[in-house]
Amino acid sequence: MHYTNTDENGNVINLLIEMEKIIVRKKDKIILNSISFNIKEGENIAIIGPNGSGKSSIIKTIIGDYRPIAGTKGMVFRVLGKNRWNLLDLKKLLGTVSGDLQFEYTRDITVTDVVLSGFFSSIGIYPNLRIKPYMLERTDEIIDFLEIGHLADKNISELSTGEARRVLIGRALVHDPMILVLDEPTNSLDLKSKHKFRETVSKIAAAGKSIILVTHDLEDIVPEIHRVVLLKDGNIFADGDIESILNAEKLTDLFGIPVDVSKDKGYYHAWC
Numbered sequence: 001m002h003y004t005n006t007d008e009n010g011n012v013i014n015l016l017i018e019m020e021k022i023i024v025r026k027k028d029k030i031i032l033n034s035i036s037f038n039i040k041e042g043e044n045i046a047i048i049g050p051n052g053s054g055k056s057s058i059i060k061t062i063i064g065d066y067r068p069i070a071g072t073k074g075m076v077f078r079v080l081g082k083n084r085w086n087l088l089d090l091k092k093l094l095g096t097v098s099g100d101l102q103f104e105y106t107r108d109i110t111v112t113d114v115v116l117s118g119f120f121s122s123i124g125i126y127p128n129l130r131i132k133p134y135m136l137e138r139t140d141e142i143i144d145f146l147e148i149g150h151l152a153d154k155n156i157s158e159l160s161t162g163e164a165r166r167v168l169i170g171r172a173l174v175h176d177p178m179i180l181v182l183d184e185p186t187n188s189l190d191l192k193s194k195h196k197f198r199e200t201v202s203k204i205a206a207a208g209k210s211i212i213l214v215t216h217d218l219e220d221i222v223p224e225i226h227r228v229v230l231l232k233d234g235n236i237f238a239d240g241d242i243e244s245i246l247n248a249e250k251l252t253d254l255f256g257i258p259v260d261v262s263k264d265k266g267y268y269h270a271w272c
């Protein structure tokens with residue numbers, strides 16, 4: 001187990017995720033090409049890159065939906081020091097919200113039940129599920145924490161996209177995961193909903209969860225995120241502290257067109 005490690009100065013660090021030489025292939029195409037990076041406990045990162053660069057594939061690999069090619073020389077893939085996980089246990093550790101998860105909720109189900117369904121990794125609550133009192137307590141706690149109590153009895157189909165997205169964060173948080181994984185979470189939200197969503201992410205980061213955020217929108221990178229990974233063609237193009245990565249030179253190189261970057265009140269903006 002390598003969950004606990006030491007850095008070059010002898011300080012103890014806890015590694016949540018260790019990836020070395022990760023190769024993922026789909027239909028004869030290498031979609032992640034020898035990816036290496038670690039995420040330390042308490043660290044928040046953003047992953048940025050052009051369409052098709054492999055951002056969602058990294059997330060799917062981390063949450064166990066995609067498997068790296070086994071037997072690659074020097075390959076390491078560990079979550080909390082373990083290289084073998086029961087998928088359900090892994091999903092408890094990693095709360096996940098993607099921009100399209102809400103479209104899986106096609107039938108009427110209340111906000112409370114959507115949050116509760118996170119305990120079962122299900123899309124809804126069914127009679128065969130054993131709901132325990134602590135689950136209901138935790139669901140109420142999360143609804144309070146996210147300030148969505150006024151929505152609790154509504155059906156998810158009645159909510160705006162922005163409201164539904166915050167409910168899905170609740171679903172991801174019921175297990176008290178160590179890491180919250182957000183894949184393009186502000187897709188199709190209006191300005192106010194994006195603002196509200198970002199405040200929620202900041203609050204969760206301040207509560208001590210690690211955030212892994214995939215986005216096309218630099219404004220989604222809340223000030224609690226200090227590290228950015230740039231991806232291109234299934235490779236890591238750059239990885240470092242936000243100041244050294246989110247600048248015109250790096251983003252111009254990454255996207256192959258002139259990009260300008262500015263920073264205001266802790267948030268970054270890019271335009272071209």
Ligand SMILES: Nc1ncnc2c1ncn2[C@@H]1O[C@H](COP(=O)(O)OP(=O)(O)OP(=O)(O)O)[C@@H](O)[C@H]1O
Pocket residue numbers: 026027029031049050051052053054055056057058
């Ligand atoms: N299951 C799959 N089968 C075949 N090809 C796949 C599969 N998953 C991903 N790919 C391919 O891998 C590449 C990376 O896809 P991925 O979705 O990770 O990119 P992305 O950076 O998240 O893109 P976007 O910004 O458009 O969401 C793409 O060329 C995609 O077509």
